[in-house]
Amino acid sequence: MISLTSVSVELTTAFFIVLLLVGPMFLWLRKLESRPKNLPPVIKIAEAELFKRPREAYETALGKYGPVIAVKRKGRVEYIVDSSLTHQVLTTNHLFSFEEGTAFILNLYYFKKLFTAFFVDIDDLVHNVIAARMPLVVEQVFPVFMKHASNLFDELHCLREDAQETRYVHGLDHTHKSISEAMALIILGPDFVNPTNLLAVEKVAHDIAVVTGLYQNTSWWGTNYPDVWRLFTWSVLVHYWDSRLQIWRKLRKETYDSDIATDSPEQFKGSVLDFLGCKFTNRTSGRIGFSAYLRITALVLGIVFASVHQTASVAVWVLYELAMRPEYQSALHEELFDICGVACSVDNANVSYESLQKAARLDSFIREVLRTKGDTLSTCRLTTASVPIGGYVIPKGFLVIPLASLSHMSTQYHGPDAEKFDGARWVGTGKQAVTVNHTYFPFGLGRWACPGRALAVAEIKMIVWGIICCSKPILKGGMYTVPDPLNVTSVAPSGEMTLVPFNYIA
Ligand code: HEM
Incomplete structure (x- = not known):
């Protein structure tokens, strides 16, 4: 005899089995229904193609299926748009979020949840305490760049007539060291500048670059197992704690006047850390x-x-392109002498931010390197809603990335010789290396365009001047290679260089 209890147990079990089977299907159908119709086409491109030949791979797909395509990379779907939509994506802030997009792509999702105002705070800080005080900043750091250039020169034995064999260095070692010291001075102040702390700054910059995924394309784990890779890389942040301790000690030691930070930040004479001490x-x-x-x-x-990190990498691009193009070296050397009148050196106090701004030929050369170095997926946004664009609808919560090569190398924007490197292209046009628009955006575009670009370009100019004031850069084997074509801004070109004094060259 079947008891009532066993019937009800069986019914309940059957109910749960049906629920288990039908439930997920129901949810899936609801999700499918709520997904926007008219999604952009999903284009399958082999990851090897994306990492090795990104420009060709994305341009071909956009040419065939554009103006918006969905492409899977590193286990996620990204929407890539062509040059006709670049301006809309980078400047419509309420639909395409810079903050969400950057936090997502740099693996900073939880960090952003903790420090909600992080991007606004840092933007404010760079605008007020660095960009607004450029003359003071250049005055402080110019000797640092000249000192490092002079050390490099000595290290390579350029001046020794008896040097038997040519010595080479990696450009990144030089640019990273120089920029780390300059930034330590600006951000932390002169008291902080000693060999141990400088090493810490270099390491912190490197470690955060690892954690935020800048080397992910060149790592086997990063491309094949992105989630495991992300988890692992967070554990490398040991030096971060080191530096935090140092900052803590300094903040506890000093007394700060809170009015200074609010009254007129551009008049402030101390370091960024002092400014923050006053502000907080x-x-x-x-x-x-x-x-x-x-x-x-x-x-x-x-x-x-x-x-x-980025400035050091881009400075290597500029140095190596200059080494590859001897025809520009004398012109830039002459320009430096025309502006400064005397040799540019550690003791030359005539070099100021104004002098750097007068260097139109060098500025044009830098802009041309930034335009042609091969940017592809450089600036991104994340959709905050389902967004109609280019005849399709991109769903909420996805990365949207304009393909920079289509703008930077466009014959429509830059003339029939757009593919050609012309270092003097921008002289007299009013377009400086820092001037961004939809045809040129290595520093991004719109409300969130890089606030540190004036400093970045000034630093690169000081690095070039430090070298060409008395020597010419030459590359080993006359060439460099590009380790990560999909991330040319953050991963510097690879190669070794030496310096040859001007008077040694026929
Ligand atoms: C050659 C060197 C550099 C390059 C190529 C570069 C490039 C960029 C790009 C592409 C963005 C995103 C912009 C967007 O999505 O519209 C950005 C944002 C940012 N950059 Fe730079 N940058 C450089 C140097 C610097 C320097 C030297 C500083 C600080 C002194 C700096 C501070 C920032 C900050 C704080 C942001 C966040 C956006 C904001 O606050 O508005 N960058 N940069």
Whole structure:
């Protein structure tokens, strides 16, 4: 005899089995229904093609299926748009979010949840304390660049007549060291500049570059197992704690005046850290609380990362392109002498931000290197809603990336010789290396365009001047290679260079 209880148990079990089977299907159908219709076409491109020949791969797909395509990379779908939609994507901030997109692509999702105002704070800081004080900043760091150039010169034995064999160095070692010291001076102040701390700054910049995925394309784990890779890389941030301790000690030692930061930041004479100390000091207690300290360290490390790594890589691009094109070396050398009148050196106080701004030929050369170095997926946004664009609808929460090569190398924008490198192309056009628009955006575009670009270009000019004031750069084997064609801004070209004094060359 079947009891009532066993019937009800069986019914309940059957109910749960049906629920288990039908439930997910129901949810899946609902999700499918709520997905926007008219999605852009999904184009399958082999990952090897994307990583080795990104320009050809994406341009061919957009040419065939554009103006918006969906492509899977590193286990996620990304929407790539052609040049006709670049301006719309990079400047319509309420639909295409810079903050969400950057946090997503740099693996900073949880960090952004913790420090919600991070991007606004850092943007404000760079605008007010660096960009607005460029003359003071250049005055402070010019001797650093000249000192490193002079050390490099000595290291390579360029001046020794008896040097038997040519010595070479990696350009990145030189640019990374010089820029790390310059940024340590600007951000942390002169008291902080000693060999141990400089090494820490270099390491922090490198470690954060690893954590944020800048080397992910060149790592086997990064491309094949992106999630495992992300988890692992967060564990390398050991030097971060080192630096935080140093910043903590400095903040506890000093007394800060909170009015200075609010009155007129551009008049402020101290370091970025001093400025933050003033800004976050509690007016009543005169001390810096623990949450303020966390915000300060996050901002300091954020600026170290944003300012050191990319600028050092791009400076290598400029140096190596200059080494490959001897026809520009004498012209830039002459321009330097025309502006400064005397040799540019550590003791030459005549070099100022104004002098750097007068260097129109060098500025044009830098802009042309930035335009032609091969940017592809460089600037991104994340959709905040389902967005109609280019005849399709991109769903909420996806990365949208304009293909930079289509704008930077466009014959429509830059004339029939757009593919050709012309270092003097921009002289007298009013377009400087820092002037961005939809035809040229290595520093991004719109509200979030890089606030540190004036400093980045000034630093690159100082690096070039430090070298061409008395020597010419030459590359080993006359060439360099590109380790990561999909990330040319953050991963420097690979190669070795030497310096030859001007008077040694016929
Ligand atoms: C050659 C060197 C550099 C390159 C190529 C570069 C490029 C960029 C790009 C592409 C963006 C995103 C813009 C967008 O999506 O519209 C950006 C943002 C940013 N950059 Fe740079 N950058 C460089 C140097 C610097 C330096 C030296 C600093 C600091 C002193 C800096 C600070 C920032 C900050 C704070 C942001 C976040 C956006 C914002 O606050 O508006 N960058 N940069």
